Amino acid sequence: MSAPPSVIVFDVNETLSDMSPMGVRFTEVGASAGLAKLWFATLLRDGFALAAAGGNGVFSEIGAEALRGLLSGTDLNFDLGQAVEHIMAGMAALELHSDVPDGVRALGEAGYRLVTLTNGSTAVAEKLFGPAGIRGSFDALLSVEDAPAWKPAPAAYAYAAQAVGTDPSEMLLVAVHPWDIHGAAKADLQTAWINRAGAPYPAYFNPPDYTVTALTELPAALGAESGGGPSR
Template identity: 30%
Template sequence: MGISGVKAIIFDVYGTLFDVHSVIEKCEELYPGHGQQISELWRTKQLDYAFIRHIIGRYRPFDEITRNALQYACEQLGVSLTKENEQELLQAYLKLAPYEEVPQALKQLAGSYQLAVLSNGSPSMLHPLVEYHQFNPYFSQVITVDDVKQYKPSPAAYNYALEQLDCRREEILFLSSNTWDITGAASFGFQTAWVNRKHAVFDYMGQKPNQIISNLDELVRLLEGK
């Protein structure tokens, strides 16, 4: 389909700009031999809890969901989650590693486009993470669904982001590594680029991204016409 007429770019955060599994190192440090299992189950339940709470109309902030998902993962895997370990692991989420190309790509894109993030993350999670990596100068808005109590891929979440930007919806390019997020944004009317870092197959949900890229360097080249 291609991309055209872009004025603003909105980024998903977890899995798109930052590697959620960079917490494996801390998980492994605290629970040798279980690091990868904890990280993977933690992320799976984090998403499950957000979707289920949205469907049943019982919204809770993402920081609370993240804590609950960690508690589940540790209990399911039979490891003891002390208060000290819980705090260390939750703190690790505030210092997730960005993917290698992200800092330079954001710097390049910020010179030509209005950049923002739209995340299911709570303000208490998003702002420390962005500030820790000194990405603040690149983003005009750090938008959280906590303001509308509607998790992506609800149309209300994307509409809230649209209201924060001085653009028409078709002038916004939305990026995510999550197919459910791309599906929601495309259905809402944003142009979309799926960041397919894992060379996966796009879900069959009636929507397709305008563009598929493997990293943000490809996005820079695409928008520069190279």
């Protein structure tokens, strides 16, 4: 295990935000709720493909285009353009998972610097954190829109390290996505996987340094490993 991290980097979509209400958005336009997961997976796939080919797409633009493809030919309650707008607006209306506010506050009080690194927009994080009263816990809200590529490309994590002025080895990435954990580990970050669903971790990815079932468990996990708090 490396030295204790001083900076904790949070993924946002699904890690901090509860995306389960997106299924309702799909049913409201006349589509199946199950399409919500397929849509998000398609969005990520295409964003990853652009990154692998040397590009850097915009989350909202890819999301809207993916929706047009998935909803095309479906008998909707709205016209296609309105349906896409209605579903995409749901991303800005999401709320935090219940364990997030207390977990974030505890990590901040323990002395860690907190930042986000999202493949989406920083505006989504702003809207999430404001009502919960935790915006002030974060030093910076970072997006790959300002980086050379999406996560899990190494350049995304290098961008975050440069933005906060620290070495990647002193950072810990917190995410629910094993692909993000793997990418961060390959970029020399420490990693913590939030496994709220009790799912098995894919053996083909680098394993996380820490596994917790809720963010509120992470301060104790880090404290037990480091002897209490971040290195300075």
